[in-house]
Amino acid sequence: MELSQYLNMMRDPAGLPFYPIVFQFLMVLTFAMHIVMVNLVVGGVVLAIWEKAKNTPFSHRLTKALARMATVSLSIAIVLGVAPLLFVQTVYDPFWYTATTMSAVWAMFFLVAVAAAFYAAYTFYLGKQGAGNTKTSFALSSYVCVIFLAIAGVIIHMITMEQTLPSQWREWAVSSWAGLNTSGFIFHGVKLGRLMHFILPSFAVTGVFLMIYAWYFQPRSDYSKEYLDYVAEKGAKMALWFTVFSVGAGFWWAGMIPKSLHFLSNPFFIVGAVAGLVLMVFLAKAATEPVKNAIPLAIAMFVAIFLMCYAREALRMAYAGASGYSIFDYKLNISWGSTLLFFATFIGSFPVLYFTGLAAFKAGRAEKGEVVTISPSAGRLALSLMVAWFVVVAGLGVVISLKNGALF
Amino acid sequence: MYPFWEVPFFTSGIVIALIATFHILPCHLATGAFWFSVYVERKAVRQNRPELKEFVQKFTLLILVFCFVIGSLTGVGIWYSATVASPRAISGLIHNYVWGWATEWVFFIIEIATIYVYYYTLGRIDDKSHLKIGWIYAWAAWISMVIITGILAFMLSSGKWIETGGFFDGFFNATYWPQLFTRTALMFAIAGVYAVTVASRMSDEKARHEVVRTASVWGIAGLAGTAVFMAWYLYKLPEPAKELSLGGGLPYLGHMLTAAGVLMGVIFLYFLVVGLIRPQFANVVTGLAAMLILFAAIGAGEGFREGVRRPWIINQYMYGHQVVGPDLPAKGIKSEVAKFQEEGLLKNLYFIPDEWRTITKETAVKAGRILALHQCGNCHSFEQDGKIRPLPPLLAGMEPESPDDLAGFLDSLGDYPYMPPFTGDDQDKQAVGAYLFYRVLGNPMIDEGE
Numbered sequence A: 001m002e003l004s005q006y007l008n009m010m011r012d013p014a015g016l017p018f019y020p021i022v023f024q025f026l027m028v029l030t031f032a033m034h035i036v037m038v039n040l041v042v043g044g045v046v047l048a049i050w051e052k053a054k055n056t057p058f059s060h061r062l063t064k065a066l067a068r069m070a071t072v073s074l075s076i077a078i079v080l081g082v083a084p085l086l087f088v089q090t091v092y093d094p095f096w097y098t099a100t101t102m103s104a105v106w107a108m109f110f111l112v113a114v115a116a117a118f119y120a121a122y123t124f125y126l127g128k129q130g131a132g133n134t135k136t137s138f139a140l141s142s143y144v145c146v147i148f149l150a151i152a153g154v155i156i157h158m159i160t161m162e163q164t165l166p167s168q169w170r171e172w173a174v175s176s177w178a179g180l181n182t183s184g185f186i187f188h189g190v191k192l193g194r195l196m197h198f199i200l201p202s203f204a205v206t207g208v209f210l211m212i213y214a215w216y217f218q219p220r221s222d223y224s225k226e227y228l229d230y231v232a233e234k235g236a237k238m239a240l241w242f243t244v245f246s247v248g249a250g251f252w253w254a255g256m257i258p259k260s261l262h263f264l265s266n267p268f269f270i271v272g273a274v275a276g277l278v279l280m281v282f283l284a285k286a287a288t289e290p291v292k293n294a295i296p297l298a299i300a301m302f303v304a305i306f307l308m309c310y311a312r313e314a315l316r317m318a319y320a321g322a323s324g325y326s327i328f329d330y331k332l333n334i335s336w337g338s339t340l341l342f343f344a345t346f347i348g349s350f351p352v353l354y355f356t357g358l359a360a361f362k363a364g365r366a367e368k369g370e371v372v373t374i375s376p377s378a379g380r381l382a383l384s385l386m387v388a389w390f391v392v393v394a395g396l397g398v399v400i401s402l403k404n405g406a407l408f
Numbered sequence B: 001m002y003p004f005w006e007v008p009f010f011t012s013g014i015v016i017a018l019i020a021t022f023h024i025l026p027c028h029l030a031t032g033a034f035w036f037s038v039y040v041e042r043k044a045v046r047q048n049r050p051e052l053k054e055f056v057q058k059f060t061l062l063i064l065v066f067c068f069v070i071g072s073l074t075g076v077g078i079w080y081s082a083t084v085a086s087p088r089a090i091s092g093l094i095h096n097y098v099w100g101w102a103t104e105w106v107f108f109i110i111e112i113a114t115i116y117v118y119y120y121t122l123g124r125i126d127d128k129s130h131l132k133i134g135w136i137y138a139w140a141a142w143i144s145m146v147i148i149t150g151i152l153a154f155m156l157s158s159g160k161w162i163e164t165g166g167f168f169d170g171f172f173n174a175t176y177w178p179q180l181f182t183r184t185a186l187m188f189a190i191a192g193v194y195a196v197t198v199a200s201r202m203s204d205e206k207a208r209h210e211v212v213r214t215a216s217v218w219g220i221a222g223l224a225g226t227a228v229f230m231a232w233y234l235y236k237l238p239e240p241a242k243e244l245s246l247g248g249g250l251p252y253l254g255h256m257l258t259a260a261g262v263l264m265g266v267i268f269l270y271f272l273v274v275g276l277i278r279p280q281f282a283n284v285v286t287g288l289a290a291m292l293i294l295f296a297a298i299g300a301g302e303g304f305r306e307g308v309r310r311p312w313i314i315n316q317y318m319y320g321h322q323v324v325g326p327d328l329p330a331k332g333i334k335s336e337v338a339k340f341q342e343e344g345l346l347k348n349l350y351f352i353p354d355e356w357r358t359i360t361k362e363t364a365v366k367a368g369r370i371l372a373l374h375q376c377g378n379c380h381s382f383e384q385d386g387k388i389r390p391l392p393p394l395l396a397g398m399e400p401e402s403p404d405d406l407a408g409f410l411d412s413l414g415d416y417p418y419m420p421p422f423t424g425d426d427q428d429k430q431a432v433g434a435y436l437f438y439r440v441l442g443n444p445m446i447d448e449g450e
Helices: A002-011 A020-054 A057-091 A093-102 A104-129 A135-162 A166-173 A192-199 A201-216 A225-256 A265-287 A294-322 A337-366 A376-403 B012-046 B050-084 B087-120 B127-156 B167-171 B177-200 B207-235 B238-244 B251-277 B286-308 B335-344 B364-376 B391-396 B401-413 B424-440
Strands: B310-313
Touching: A002 A093, A002 B424, A020 A057, A020 A104, A020 A135, A020 A201, A020 A265, A057 A093, A057 A104, A057 A225, A057 B050, A093 A104, A093 A166, A093 B050, A093 B087, A104 A135, A104 B050, A135 A166, A135 A192, A135 A294, A166 A225, A192 B310, A201 A225, A201 A294, A201 B251, A225 A265, A225 A294, A225 B251, A225 B286, A225 B391, A265 A294, A265 B127, A265 B207, A337 B127, A337 B167, A376 B167, A376 B177, B012 B127, B012 B177, B012 B207, B012 B286, B050 B087, B050 B207, B087 B127, B087 B167, B127 B167, B127 B310, B167 B251, B177 B251, B177 B286, B207 B251, B238 B251, B238 B286, B238 B364, B251 B286, B364 B391, B364 B401, B364 B424, B391 B424, B401 B424
Parallel strands: none
Antiparallel strands: none
C-alpha cells in the first residue's frame, strides 16, 4: 500500500460538514491566539526568574506581576488550544491520529507536564504574594515550571513534526523482526530551527506585554512613573531584539526545509517573512515611545504572528501535498444548521466578552479601594444573550425530539 | 487502520476511562458550582452580609485552581486519550460534531474570561455587575454541558441520524434529555460536596453553618433529581442496551449501576449527617472522603454508560474495534465490515511489513498479532494475568485443540450481543487463530513435518 493511498483511505468517511478553507482559517486564527498565550507563559516565567535574581524593588514588583500573569495566561492558553486541536483533527486527521498514536505515551505525558507546570506556576505566584519572597521552595517552583513547560513544548513540537514527515512513518513504526511498534514511545522529528522559532518569540511577545502593562497602569497612583518607565523600556528592548532573533530563527528553519517543496518562493512564506521584517522596523521606531505605541504595536505583532502561522500552515500543506494529500479534496457533507449554530454563537459571544472585558479593564485601572460601575445595559445584553441562546436551542431541541419521537 | 497503542494488562480503554472519570468531577463542579455561588452572593448583597462573601471568594478560587487546569486539561486529556486509543471513533465524532464542539469552545472562552474577572473584581465593581458576571459564568458553564451531552448521548442512541445524517437529528436523540437532566441534577450534588468542604473553612461560625446547611439541601435535591432522571434515562435506553444491562446480558453492568446507587446513597447520608444534623463535622477530611466516594460513584456510572453501548462505540454506526458497521447512504458511507471480510484486513493495513501481507507458516503468528490487536486489543488484554477482560482465560475455557478451532470461533463473534463481528477474510482468521493459539494461550508450536 502506498503512502498517499493510506492517507486518503484514512480520511474520515463522514467527510467535512463545511468547506475546508473555513476550518483551515479558523485553525490558523485560533492557533495564533493560542501560541500568543503560550509565549506569554514561557516568556513571563523566564523573565520573572531573571527579575527575581536582580533583587531590586522594581524587579520584585515586576516578578509578582509576571507570576500572576503566567497562571492566568496558562489556563487561557489551555482553553484556546482546544480549538486548533479540534480543527487539525478535522482537516488533517490522518496525520494527527497517526503521529499521536505512534507517540501515545508522549502525548499522555504532555498533559502531565502542562499540569505540573501550572501548579508550579501557581506555587510561584502564591509564594510571591507572601512576605519575604525569598523562600527557596518558591524559587524552585519557578524552575520546575520552566522545565515542565520546556518538556511540554518539545513533546508537542515533536508530534507536530512527525505529522510533517509521513514518508518516514513506516520506517519508525514497522520492522520485519518486530512487526508494529505498539509501545507509544516513538520519538522523532525534533528540529531545532523550528523549535527556536517558537521559543524566541516568547520574549518578544512578553516585551510587548510589558509595554501594554506600562500603558494600562498609567492612571493608577500606586504605580510610579519611574517603575512604569522601567517596565516599558525593558519591554521595548525585549520586543525588538527577540523579534530580530525570531526572524533569524525563522530563516534558519526555512533554510532547513527540503528544496523540493519550494517553500522560499511560497507566497505565504513571503508574506509572513515581510510581516516579520516590517514588525522589526516598527519596533525599532516605536522604541523611543514604548508606552504611547503599546497598543498599535500589540496589534501589529498579532497580525505578524497570524501571518507567520499561515506561512506555517502553507508549509504543512506543502508537506502533505508531497505525500498526495490535500485538505481541499475532502468529501463534503455540508451541515448548514450546525455551521449556523457555531457562527451565530461565535458572533454572539462578542458582546458577552465585551462586557466582561470592560469590567476587567475598568476595575484594574481604578484606584485601590474604589468600586467602579460597569455599564448596566452592556451587562443586561450579555446576560440576555446567554439566556436567549439556551431558549432558542432548547426550543429547537424539543421540536426536533417531538418530530423524531425521541422525547417520550 | 491507524497504528495501535498497546497498554499491557489494562488496554488503552482504561486510560480513557480513568481520565474521563476524573474529568467529571472538575467539569461538573465547574458547571454546577456557580449557581450556588451566585445564590450565596445574591443573598450577601440583598441582606448586606459581607461575611458570606468570604465563601464566594474561597469557592471561586477553588474552582479556578481545580477546574480551570485539571478540568480543562482532563477535558483535552479525553481527546488525547481517545485519539491514541480509538482514533477512528473520535474522528467519526469530530467529523459529525465539529461545529458542536466548536460552539462549546466559545462557551469555554466565556467561562474562563468570566471566572477570572469574577474572582479578581469581587469588591472592585458594583454588586449588580459582579452578580451579572457570575450569572453569565453559570449559564456558559451549564450550556457547555447542554452541548457535550448531545454528543455523548449520540454515542449511545444515534436516533434518526442513521437515516438522515443530520446534525440535530443525532444530537437531540432518545437519551439526550434524560441524560442532560441527570447530569444537571448531579452537578448540584457534586457542587454541594465541594461547597460544604469550602464552607467548613469559613471564619464566621454562624455563616459557616448556614452555608453548610444550604449546600447540603442543594446537594440532597441534586441527588433526588439524579435518581429520578436516572430512572427516566434507564427507561429510554435502546432495547439492546437494556437487555445487556438490566436484562442480565452482562451482569457486571448491573453491578456497576447498583454500586453507583449505593455510593450516591452514602453521599446522601453525608449531606444529611455532616451537612444538616451535625454541621460541626464538616471539615476538609470528611469533605475529601466524600469526594473520593463521589469519584467511585461517577466511575461506576460512567462505566455503565460506556458499557451499555456494546458492541458499538458509536451506536449503529461504528463497532468497538473502530470498523464502520452498516452503510449510511445519507452521508455516502459504505460498510467496512463487508469490505474487510471480502478483501481482508491485512491487505488494508499500512503499518505492517510488506512480506507479512501474505500469510505463510512463518508469518502467521506475527501478522496475527497485529490483526488481533486491531480486532480485540481495544477491549481485551492479551496477558494471562491481564486486568481488563484478559483473553487467555476466556479462550482457554473453550478448550481449543488447534488454531483452526479458534479461527472458526471468530466466525461466530457477531452472534454475541456485546461483541462486534470479526472483520477479515479467511486468511486473516487463520493468522489470528494461530496467534491466539500459540502466543496468547501459549501452546507449543510443533512442526507438522515431525
